[in-house]
Amino acid sequence: MTPAAAVNDSGRGRGRTPRAAVVVFPGSNGDRDLLEALNLSGFSARLHPAHMALPADVDLVGLPGGFSYGDYWRAGMLASRARAVQSLPAWLAAGGLVIGVCNGFQILVEAGILPGALSYNQPPRFVHRWIEVEVTPAALRNQSPWFGQARVGDRLRMPIAHAEGRYVHPQGDDVIATRVPLVYCENPNGSLADTAAVLDDSGRVLGIMPHPERACEAVLGSDDGAALFQSARQFLTSQESA
Amino acid sequence: MTIATREHDAQPAHSSAGADLDARRLDRDEHDEGSAARLAEAMGLLPHEYQTIRSALERIPTHEELAVFSGMWSEHCSYKSTRHLLATLPKEGRGVLAGPGSHAGVVDVGEGWAVAFKIESHNHPSAVEPYQGAATGVGGILRDVIAQGARPCALLDFLCFGNAQSPQTARIQRGVVAGIAGYGNAIGIPNIGGRTQHHPGYEGNPLVNALAAGLIRPHAQRTARAHGTGNVVLLVGAATGRDGILGAAFASEALGSQEQNRTRRSHIQVGDPFAGKLLMEAVLSFPAELGPVAVQDLGACGIACATFEMAALGGVGMDVDLSSVPLREADMTALEIFLSESQERFALVVQPEHVPAALEHFRSVGLTAAAIAVLTDSGRVRVRKEQSVCIDLPARLVAGGAPASRFAIAAALPPLPELPADHNTPHEPLLTTLQKLLAQCADAEPIYSQFDQTVGNRTVCGPGQASAAVLRLPDSMRGVALTLSGRGDLCAVDPYRGAQAALAEATRRLACVGAELLAITDGLNFASPRDPIEHRRIAEVIAGLGDGLRQLGVPVTGGNVSLYNESPRGPIPPTPMVGALGVVPDVRKVPRARLQAGHTLLVLGELSDEPGAAQYTRLRYGSDVGSPRCDLSAEQRVARLLCALIAADAVAGLSAVTQGGLVIALAKLCLRSDIGAALSLPASPRPHFQAFGEQPAQVLAWLDRQRVAALRQLADVHAVPYHVLGEVGGSDFQLVGHGALTMRELRTAWRGNAPDAARTSTQRSAGTHVS
Missing domain, CATH: 3.30.1330.10 (PurM-like, N-terminal domain)
Structure with missing residues (x-):
């Protein structure tokens, strides 16, 4: 049962528009992009300030890209201490979905909600590029709500824009086999085993380095990213009607 | 730290602005006409500028006032040498x-x-x-x-x-x-x-x-036009520090040697994009019910420029109290505060009853905010720090009052450097030139891929x-x-x-x-x-x-x-x-399509082998020679054709021929599309100028072969000549009559000798944070 269902509001049941909150940290710059992408994919999304605990009435929480608190220290480190992020484990226990994009992914890793770490790119520079990622068997392994519409081997085109996106983990192989749903077709940052995204144990928390929210309309270069948000919406609405 | 260093002396005609700012405090009682004039000169003001100030004020200006003139009448702020020329541009x-x-x-x-x-x-x-x-x-x-x-x-x-x-x-x-x-x-x-x-x-x-x-x-x-006596000027954003003092005057001088430049670092501002982001959001979300009456960003000459310009635009005066400016360093002088170019700051004018709410709007997101001035009807900006007034000047004299500089101008330019006589004779194979030129017009991806x-x-x-x-x-x-x-x-x-x-x-x-x-x-x-x-x-x-x-x-x-x-x-x-x-x-x-096998490539616009200045002539002769080719009427005709082609979905893609000329544009297009082409140009006595001469008003177009006839029709309607260059396909870049390069050879040249921007480490700004 999702948190929204738990509060038992009037919108429960088939066809209800799932609700989403995009957390805005000081220094976030992808908050509006993520908000627009969620709304475009059938969510009712709103912005939520990082200094407040997460609201119980939403089904999905998005942590956007950007440079939270300036990221003058390790990216995401300060943001992982914000009240919204500190309240995330309790919020998750009620059954919602979480996506952290780019800086949001870094924050999830720093908060210990996703395994591993994101280190400086190799070569060590900020890189923006349109790239392709491929869906792996791990995406479908736990029936992750983020990949309901995906098939293994699908290629998704979206932009990357980060300086600290090289995924590292001490027990590489195990994690890769079970937790990495997307790999780069051409590794842009030295990431371990081409890792582009990581799932938590439940498959409900997705950290992703590329920007699916910037790939939701063909006229902007690609609409492949929309599949993730649509899968999430489909999962949430079908869960309620089940 | 002093305001500026004294080592630098760019050239005798233009001595180092700000060099002597800290030399002596010229109190009104102490200094005489002669020392004030010398100080003015040491600060970079010209003798006739000092005379203008002196006669407008009808008294000897203070040390602080001269420093304000030095900054505000610098080229950077006043456009005193170019504004009569800029006035001729259509607006x-x-x-x-x-x-x-x-x-x-x-x-x-x-x-x-x-x-x-x-x-x-x-x-x-x-x-x-x-x-x-x-x-x-x-x-x-x-x-x-x-x-x-x-x-x-x-x-x-x-x-x-x-x-x-x-x-x-x-x-x-x-x-x-x-x-x-x-x-x-x-x-x-x-x-x-x-x-x-x-x-x-x-x-x-x-x-x-x-x-x-x-x-x-x-x-x-929004506007910078301050108005309304009694309204209040707020300074919001980052606190004020000693960075970038008199940068405007520095920017209005020639640069010295690398060694000399190193001593100018106190003129350099330090950026903090995080504070900039907070400030941008706070200014853009400033509640409409609180105004603001006027908004001004702080750049060159800092608070001085903001107050004088806003007052001059609105025809009002301002009483500025520098004691209320939030500082990063406690012991800053009035002049340092007034002229600091610390980044991430704005000035806003609001009505007095809105001051508390306006200050809270900025403070609530961690920015500093303070009321620093009140609008008056005096037309003068008066500046004090702890009860002592150090500046009292008419706003419009300082902002906009700099006399036009009267530098001599040559009656004519030296004759154009003409192309050497051998330019009509091809000097090397076309494809050799292509490789050399391509290296100079190198792929900018290593640069722009560092930008989001x-x-x-x-x-x-x-x-x-x-x-x-x-x-x-x-x-x-x-x-x-x-x-x-x-x-x-x-x-x-x-x-x-x-x-x-x-x-x-x-x-x-x-x-x-x-x-x-x-x-x-x-x-x-x-x-x-x-x-x-x-x-x-x-x-x-x-x-x-x-x-x-x-x-x-x-x-x-x-x-x-x-x-x-x-x-x-x-x-x-x-x-x-x-x-x-x-x-x-x-x-x-x-049209964003890349080239595809089977596409026909054309050039729209006239093919020409007229010699002129281009990247190619610099490559061949080692200096800039010849005259640039330019035809604005032809550009307008081609532009109208292109808009018609796009509206009619008549082409798969379009690409402008620019630096390097026609064949460079073709090579780059093939490289970006990762496909070869077989192309031919008409025979010419000057094949290099036809290929690399940067002829005016040329655009590459590509499309399926069966659609060429429709394109021809539209081109005829718009009186634009065209020429079919060839077909897209294969893994060679072939120029009929001149040979071929493999795409691999072409790419090696393109990635050639640019400085290795890819090695750049992601440098972090050491900017100071707002609290």
Whole structure:
């Protein structure tokens, strides 16, 4: 049962528009992009300030890209201490979905909600590029709500824009086999085993380095990213009607 | 630390501004006429400028007042050497909502939206401290757009460096690119296009110009015009420190040697994109019910410029209390506070009853905010610190009162350097020239891939994707196109035609995405106006721009002039940069397709082998020779054809022929599409000029073979000549009669000898934080 269902509001049941909150940290710059992408994919999304605990009435929480608190220290480190992020484990226990994009992914890793770490790119520079990622068997392994519409081997085109996106983990192989749903077709940052995204144990928390929210309309270069948000919406609405 | 250093003395005619600011305090009782005049001169004021001040004030100015004049009457703030020339440029045009004199020009783009846009230079700071110089240049131009009331939506950058192979260029280029990336990526404004040029004339004095554009509802514009006696001036954003004091005066001098430049670091500002982001959001979300009456960004000359300019514009006075300015360092003098160029600050004028709520609006997000001045009806800006008044000057004397400088100008330029007599004889195989030229027009991907190009979700075409950048308007399929053009190498031989060639290229680039040129912002970069020949070059560039703009029916809505761009090696080539804006009726129709096997390639516009100045002639002769080729009427015809082709979906793709000429454009297109082509050009006695001569008004078009007839028909209607070049396909770049290169050989040349920007480490700004 999702948190929204738990509060038992009037919108429960088939066809209800799932609700989403995009957390805005000081220094976030992808908050509006993520908000627009969620709304475009059938969510009712709103912005939520990082200094407040997460609201119980939403089904999905998005942590956007950007440079939270300036990221003058390790990216995401300060943001992982914000009240919204500190309240995330309790919020998750009620059954919602979480996506952290780019800086949001870094924050999830720093908060210990996703395994591993994101280190400086190799070569060590900020890189923006349109790239392709491929869906792996791990995406479908736990029936992750983020990949309901995906098939293994699908290629998704979206932009990357980060300086600290090289995924590292001490027990590489195990994690890769079970937790990495997307790999780069051409590794842009030295990431371990081409890792582009990581799932938590439940498959409900997705950290992703590329920007699916910037790939939701063909006229902007690609609409492949929309599949993730649509899968999430489909999962949430079908869960309620089940 | 003193305000400025004393070691530097650029040239006798123009002594180091600010050098003696801390030398003696000239109290009104103590100093006499002679010492005040000497101090004025030491601060860079010319004798006739001092006389103007002296007779307007009817008393001896104080030390602090002279320092204010030194900054505010610097070239950077007053445009005293160029404003009579800039006055000749056309400023009126369809859709222009704000022109020169506003923070940024504003043009109506339809569907209830307008675009605010402006270009600005940060050349001198970037020469001394490339990372911070470039970063604060980005921050500064963004604040201009924000002050106008617009939400920034795009950045573009125009960079000119010295020899690609020199270690100094590598160092400066790495820093500049990292600085633009460091600020722009963090504040979250996409960088959607740029130019990077290398020429020995920029060795030691790089040009770093940034263009910012923002979206605004036409009625939501803000102004710097302060009014309403009793209204209060708020200073908001970061606290004020000692960085960048008298940067404006520094920017108005020639650069010294690398060693001398190192001593000028106290003039350099330090950027903090995080504070910039907080401030941008706070200023843009400032509640309408609180005003503001006026808004001004703080840039050159800091609080001094903001107070004097706002008061002068509104015809009011201000009583400023520097004791209330939030400081980073406790023991700053009045002058240091007043002239500090600390970044990430704005001034807002609000009604007194709104002060508490307005201050809270900024403080609640961690920014500092303080009331620092009250509006009066005196027409004077009076400045005190702890009860002692140190400055009391008429606002309009300081802001706008600088007398025009009267530097000598040469009656004519030296004769154009003509092409050597052997230019009619081919000197080497065409494909050899292609490889050499391609290395000079190298792939800019290692640079622009360091910039976030898609944040904000509006980028339809970013760097390397089309001849101009295209952004989509909110909730619409209408778009705006932006592009930069300009060629110092062409202006070095013929400033008048070189400037027009920049307009021609802008027209051509915009037309390739279906946009008509609506307005430009001009970034004019020149050497010293005190040199009569350079002065003539400045006048010729502006005359060329003005005549060209009138012919095209296009206005200038604002821009920037940067003078004294010279290093011990000499002056830079005169370098006008044109930032062009157009409207794209439907972004879905912008042709973005890469070449595909089977496509037919054509060139639209006249094929010609007329000799002229081009990248090629510099390569062949080692210097800039010949005259640039330019034909604005032909550009207009081609542009109209392109817009018609796009509206009719008649082509698969379009690409402007620019620097390097026709065959370079073909090679780059094949490289970007990763496919070969078999092409032929008509026989010519001057095949190199046909291939690389940068002939005017040429555009590449490609499409399926069976659609060529329809294209021909439209071309005939628009009286544009065309020539079928050949077919796309294979893995060789073949020029019939000249041989072939494999795509691999071509790519090696393209990735050739540019400084290795890819090695750049992601440098972190060591900026101070707001609390």
